[in-house]
Amino acid sequence: MDVNIDYCRCMTSLPLVESTACCVSSGGAPMSVDDAEGLARRLKALSDPTRLRLLSIVAGATEQEACVCDLTDPVGLSQPTVSHHLKVLTEAGFLSRSKRGTWAYYRLVPGALDTVAGVLSRQFAAVPPTR
């Protein structure tokens, strides 16, 4: 809001005189707002110590599968809190949930973490000054 179009004064400064202007011609287009929000939402799901530990426990569990009762004690939090974190991770696409009998089993979604890691590596690769 209040997008004051007064673009840095880059366009009004003399060329070749870099010491009097802080111009950046931005070789590549910046990340789109939508892409940024999507990636940020997934990263936000990962940016909690408890959730990271839950993921690592599930990843290291037998058959890469764990139910809620397996997770409350290792992380030392209440069952509602653990359920909440698992829901966040599931809605972010990192865990899948399958209910069998009275238990709800969570497992890693294959490739979900690698996808985020790949975006982090690629999206922000510094473009060498070859252009």
Place this chain on the structure above:
Amino acid sequence: MDVNIDYCRCMTSLPLVESTACCVSSGGAPMSVDDAEGLARRLKALSDPTRLRLLSIVAGATEQEACVCDLTDPVGLSQPTVSHHLKVLTEAGFLSRSKRGTWAYYRLVPGALDTVAGVLSRQFAAVPPTR
């Protein structure tokens, strides 16, 4: 707090009777609390759409370098807010700051994002049931 050691009843259930126990023997040790907090802190710095866009603008800028006045208009936020975000990214180790004259130039710290991406890929690699 209140670590009630009542470990799931896994150890008290009969072996081979999987349908009456939700046991998980957890092949690999879960992520340590310290590691989880450290990674979570770095991911939290990345889990904001504005900060992701700032990183991408810096990455795409000429010489991979940009000052604050280059960044306020593209993201459409006030200068104090942009300064705040840049500080967060700098303290998390993703940006470096160098002041030249009146301008403060920010640039990507080489390898910082790749390190986080690598941890995400490796730390949670599903251990195949080979043990």
Place this chain on the structure above:
DNA sequence: CTCGTGCATCGATGGCTGTCGATGCCCCAT
């Protein structure tokens, strides 16, 4: 020296979020 400019910091504020106890639902065993 003085003025203007780029930037960081401060204080305030509204919104989000991690946590818990209480509760309700569903499924299984008896």
Place this chain on the structure above:
DNA sequence: ATGGGGCATCGACAGCCATCGATGCACGAG
């Protein structure tokens, strides 16, 4: 049918955070 246990949801609450205007600081230009 009845009881119990696993789990999700609800409501509440405290702490954190993104954002802003105002202010202060440092540096360069005149």
